[in-house]
Amino acid sequence: MEVKTSFLPVWVVMFPMLMTFVIYYVEQHSEKMRNALSVATAVVTFLSVVALYPEIVAGNIIEYRMFQLLPNLEISFRVDILSFSLAVLSSFVWMLVAVYSVDYMCKEHGCNRYYPVLIITLASCMGIFMAGDLFTLFVFFEAMSLISYVLVVHEETVDALKAGYKYLIMTIIGGLALFFGIIITFEVAGTVSLSGPTLFGEPTALGFFAFISFLIGFGMKAGMFPLHVWLPDAHPVAPSPASALLSGIMLKTGAYGLLRVIFHVFGIELMRESGWTLILAVIAVITILLGSAVAITQEDLKRRLAYSSIGQMGYILLGMAILTERALIGNIFHIFSHAFMKSTLFLAAGAIILKTGKRNIKDLGGIGRQMPFTMFAFTLAALAMIGIPPFNGFLSKWTLALGAMDAGVPFYVIILLVSSLLNGLYYLPIIIAAFFGAEHGHEHEPIKVNEAPYKMLIPIAILAVSCLLFGLLPTNLPFDLSRVAADFLLRGGF
Amino acid sequence: MSAAAHLPALTVVVPLFFAYLMPLLARWRKSWCAATTLAVLAFTFFSSLYLANRVMSSGPFVYHMGGWAPPWGIEFYVDYLAVFTALTISGIGLPVIVYGIKDLPHELKEGVLGWYYTLYLLLMASMLGMALTNDLFNLFVFVEICAIASCAIISIKESRECVEAAFKYLVLSAVGSGCLLLAIALIYMVTGHLNFTFLAATLPGVMAVYPKNILAALALLMVGLGVKAALFPLHVWLPDAHSSAPSPSSAVLSGLVIKIYAVAMIKLLYKVFPATFAGMAPVMAMLLWMSTLAIIIGSMFAIVQEDIKKMLAYSSIAQIGYVFLGVGLASHNALLGGILHIFNHAMMKAMLFLAAGAFIYATGVRKLSQLKGIGVTMPVPAGAFAIGAMAMVGIPVTNGFWSKWYLALGALDAGKPLFAAVVLVSSLLNGIYYLPIIVNAFFSKPEGAVAKPGRLPAVMTGTLVVLGAGCIIFGIFPSLVLGLVSRATRLLLGL
Numbered sequence: 001m002e003v004k005t006s007f008l009p010v011w012v013v014m015f016p017m018l019m020t021f022v023i024y025y026v027e028q029h030s031e032k033m034r035n036a037l038s039v040a041t042a043v044v045t046f047l048s049v050v051a052l053y054p055e056i057v058a059g060n061i062i063e064y065r066m067f068q069l070l071p072n073l074e075i076s077f078r079v080d081i082l083s084f085s086l087a088v089l090s091s092f093v094w095m096l097v098a099v100y101s102v103d104y105m106c107k108e109h110g111c112n113r114y115y116p117v118l119i120i121t122l123a124s125c126m127g128i129f130m131a132g133d134l135f136t137l138f139v140f141f142e143a144m145s146l147i148s149y150v151l152v153v154h155e156e157t158v159d160a161l162k163a164g165y166k167y168l169i170m171t172i173i174g175g176l177a178l179f180f181g182i183i184i185t186f187e188v189a190g191t192v193s194l195s196g197p198t199l200f201g202e203p204t205a206l207g208f209f210a211f212i213s214f215l216i217g218f219g220m221k222a223g224m225f226p227l228h229v230w231l232p233d234a235h236p237v238a239p240s241p242a243s244a245l246l247s248g249i250m251l252k253t254g255a256y257g258l259l260r261v262i263f264h265v266f267g268i269e270l271m272r273e274s275g276w277t278l279i280l281a282v283i284a285v286i287t288i289l290l291g292s293a294v295a296i297t298q299e300d301l302k303r304r305l306a307y308s309s310i311g312q313m314g315y316i317l318l319g320m321a322i323l324t325e326r327a328l329i330g331n332i333f334h335i336f337s338h339a340f341m342k343s344t345l346f347l348a349a350g351a352i353i354l355k356t357g358k359r360n361i362k363d364l365g366g367i368g369r370q371m372p373f374t375m376f377a378f379t380l381a382a383l384a385m386i387g388i389p390p391f392n393g394f395l396s397k398w399t400l401a402l403g404a405m406d407a408g409v410p411f412y413v414i415i416l417l418v419s420s421l422l423n424g425l426y427y428l429p430i431i432i433a434a435f436f437g438a439e440h441g442h443e444h445e446p447i448k449v450n451e452a453p454y455k456m457l458i459p460i461a462i463l464a465v466s467c468l469l470f471g472l473l474p475t476n477l478p479f480d481l482s483r484v485a486a487d488f489l490l491r492g493g494f
Numbered sequence: 495m496s497a498a499a500h501l502p503a504l505t506v507v508v509p510l511f512f513a514y515l516m517p518l519l520a521r522w523r524k525s526w527c528a529a530t531t532l533a534v535l536a537f538t539f540f541s542s543l544y545l546a547n548r549v550m551s552s553g554p555f556v557y558h559m560g561g562w563a564p565p566w567g568i569e570f571y572v573d574y575l576a577v578f579t580a581l582t583i584s585g586i587g588l589p590v591i592v593y594g595i596k597d598l599p600h601e602l603k604e605g606v607l608g609w610y611y612t613l614y615l616l617l618m619a620s621m622l623g624m625a626l627t628n629d630l631f632n633l634f635v636f637v638e639i640c641a642i643a644s645c646a647i648i649s650i651k652e653s654r655e656c657v658e659a660a661f662k663y664l665v666l667s668a669v670g671s672g673c674l675l676l677a678i679a680l681i682y683m684v685t686g687h688l689n690f691t692f693l694a695a696t697l698p699g700v701m702a703v704y705p706k707n708i709l710a711a712l713a714l715l716m717v718g719l720g721v722k723a724a725l726f727p728l729h730v731w732l733p734d735a736h737s738s739a740p741s742p743s744s745a746v747l748s749g750l751v752i753k754i755y756a757v758a759m760i761k762l763l764y765k766v767f768p769a770t771f772a773g774m775a776p777v778m779a780m781l782l783w784m785s786t787l788a789i790i791i792g793s794m795f796a797i798v799q800e801d802i803k804k805m806l807a808y809s810s811i812a813q814i815g816y817v818f819l820g821v822g823l824a825s826h827n828a829l830l831g832g833i834l835h836i837f838n839h840a841m842m843k844a845m846l847f848l849a850a851g852a853f854i855y856a857t858g859v860r861k862l863s864q865l866k867g868i869g870v871t872m873p874v875p876a877g878a879f880a881i882g883a884m885a886m887v888g889i890p891v892t893n894g895f896w897s898k899w900y901l902a903l904g905a906l907d908a909g910k911p912l913f914a915a916v917v918l919v920s921s922l923l924n925g926i927y928y929l930p931i932i933v934n935a936f937f938s939k940p941e942g943a944v945a946k947p948g949r950l951p952a953v954m955t956g957t958l959v960v961l962g963a964g965c966i967i968f969g970i971f972p973s974l975v976l977g978l979v980s981r982a983t984r985l986l987l988g989l
Contacts, residue, residue, distance in 0.1 A: 069970075069971075069972060070973060070976065135890075138890060139890040142889055142890055143890075146889065153937055156937050156938075161933070161937060164933065165930065165933065168925070168929050168933070169925065169926065172887065172921070173922060175889070176918040176921055177918075179898070179899075179918065180902070180914065180915070180918055183899065183902045183906065183914065184906060184911075187906040206906075206911070209911065
């Protein structure tokens, strides 16, 4: 393992950022060009991330120092196996969502705002994953959070603006907490670089403040209880492709930040001996149960999906709280799984909303016969959510449960099971009604197949099939990445 | 001696001289007034730049007025803080008046335009004088000039509320001046000196003999400068004064004038008094708590405001609290953050006031609730406002972030993490009142006057663009100013 310098991480971040301006310029003249450029940008970004693969898989770390702002404070990039995993996942989903957007958004207003924002959020998201120090991470984190506000309020309805306001205030609170954490770290360690040894030596009161600040800052983004309040409002009101990204990818930046904090800022020994993980564990359990339980009561399809996201993020937090190797593998793998599942679900919901305008679960009877393909994808992802083998959701829960057993806490396994049951309770009725029910008042009318355009169906199909494949394949790339990443983190992460 | 050697004096005297020339010029060649003012301010800017360069390369130096050495003559002490302040004043004063060239004829009556330039130059000259002077009585003279000029520059609009606000300001500011004069008398009585350097040398000895005298003087100085700097709870005059004045005046008053008194206080506390009052009176602790209250209460008042300029004025009360917070914490990073914030806040608040002025210029709307959709119809001013608001909240890559960074770091250095939390809470409060404005501006349908704004002159738009770019540039490259500020701080703290 060695540390190499390469410009590629900077390129991955800067390319979409620069393309944003190009797209902004082009869209004044041609809508077609705008759409094509947006998709092309996402594809090139994905390929650029993939180009990092040979180095990463050889166990190397890629670094690039951009410039120094102040002594010990710089903009730098650093790609290790964890950064790579998340970057490749995000850019992949982003690419599919960009393709999906082309048809979904064509009747929407404000597309000239939507596409540049979509691409610049991709850039900031890449920046978060490839940041080489906490400061860079913070800058991109704030950029992503604030810019994605535009995606949240895209519809400009009263509801959207209200949800957006909540989102904005929570983002500011999270950003400030993060700022506080970073400043304490800087004060104590004199640097915020993630490439050196852990920044805190021992559990001090100041360190605890920093931990809580980080927990608030990143946890807010990850939809952690009790800071999740913005999420069920903000995710459903956004246009569906944006919801898919918000729920599928952007939530994960919070989880990613927490992983970095746990392993690079505090270090695993400190986390274990200080017992701070207990806080995380309690919060994770509450988050899981609350998210799943409240999801049952939701009538709006997208709102139900949003609450489900909260529950699922709880799994990821739980993995961090347990901190055994297998729990960690499960944790990272669940980041993958949930990204695939939730994006599928939101995109499928988007297809339904586009074709039928129905958002309420009660109205979805018979939708499976009208849109069989979409609902089939929805079903795959929903089954994965419940954790039925051989889907990827099963694999992540299985690994997490094994991790919990390693730690000697079977209680967590029970939590996982209960939550699976709850997931079943709110996903299965949708599926059953969709395929075997009928639309209220139209029981005897024949239902015509009326699917969304294929440019929307293909991304949905790819994501849904991924849910199946990454639970089934013997050489499971995400799982391997998770395993290597977990191993890498547990060895100290540098 | 070459002319360059006299630059410290010329920086103050040239605007002073042209200030008196301006009414004459207004009668004779009206169109020359603006150009002359611009030229004078450009001169002060470049001479400040020259002085800064000289100080950075060869260290602080003194300049004796008319060649008379103290204790007889007036002394200017050109050190890092002085040139930093001078640069801030002329650097912000220049774009503001560029904006004013188009805005002022719109806001003022025909006959008083020439007088406005007089007042503006007087204001600039007095502030530059306060920045450079090393003499207590000279400071007082400049304080008085500044106070009168500020009053006049508020009331020049001659509307009822302006006159009322100016009167309120005049009364309170006169009380402040009285306190200052008394303090100076008390100090002069026991030390026999007015020069800062001599005072710093004699005060420790005198302290032992006349402790009450010195403490009373200190208290009076704090109150006098506190009133003028609008330090909570002495801020009551500010919201009316700053919101009713013409927009360029508001920008200068909020951006620069209240800061210059903070600079004066920094000079006095760190250069004149440091050794003597330690242990006698908890001045720093008082400053800390007053600034904390200023920050929190100023922001809270700002939240409930309906008028955009009034909101900005209340926000200034909170922001001046940041400066004093840095002064009160007295650790290197905190003081650095406080001084840095003088510059940063000057830039963002000037821009915010000018952006608000642009809204008012084009639409006549001052009410926040009626400014919905302004970002759609006036993207540049609203964009500048958005950048300013982001800087106020302290989002990274804006200059406001670095003030917060150093203040918070300084609070931790000083072992008082509570005040780091204060900075953060206040940022949140800033977010609560600034962000809805931006959101409404960009994501609402414009109605009424906002839907069809008048054309904004290119000069005004250009000024906003320059200031907005400044906020970003100094956010990405904070080291541009930090070299100077850090040296100023080190000199003040004797590190």
